[in-house]
Amino acid sequence: MAGSVPGVPSDQNAPACPTCDQPLTGLAMALFKRDDDGERTCRAVWGCALGHVWWQWADRARLPLEPCPRPDLFT
Numbered sequence: 001m002a003g004s005v006p007g008v009p010s011d012q013n014a015p016a017c018p019t020c021d022q023p024l025t026g027l028a029m030a031l032f033k034r035d036d037d038g039e040r041t042c043r044a045v046w047g048c049a050l051g052h053v054w055w056q057w058a059d060r061a062r063l064p065l066e067p068c069p070r071p072d073l074f075t
């Protein structure tokens with residue numbers, strides 16, 4: 001069991017993969033400028049054992065996961 005890595009989302013409260021229902025693991029936190037409000041904020045990047053990669057705004061965790069368009073950056 002790996003320890004927690006600074007900057008990576010905690011696996012506590014990790015969502016399940018919307019595609020295959022496998023548990024998701026935090027891969028990274030990535031800083032982005034958000035188009036709708038101009039904020040520079042983090043996206044939490046999640047991956048499952050089958051290679052699906054999702055992300056969500058770290059401060060909007062209640063919103064649904066979105067498919068990550070560049071999973072190659074994080075896996």
Ligand SMILES: [Zn+2]
Nearest residue numbers: 017020048052
């Ligand atoms: Zn999956």
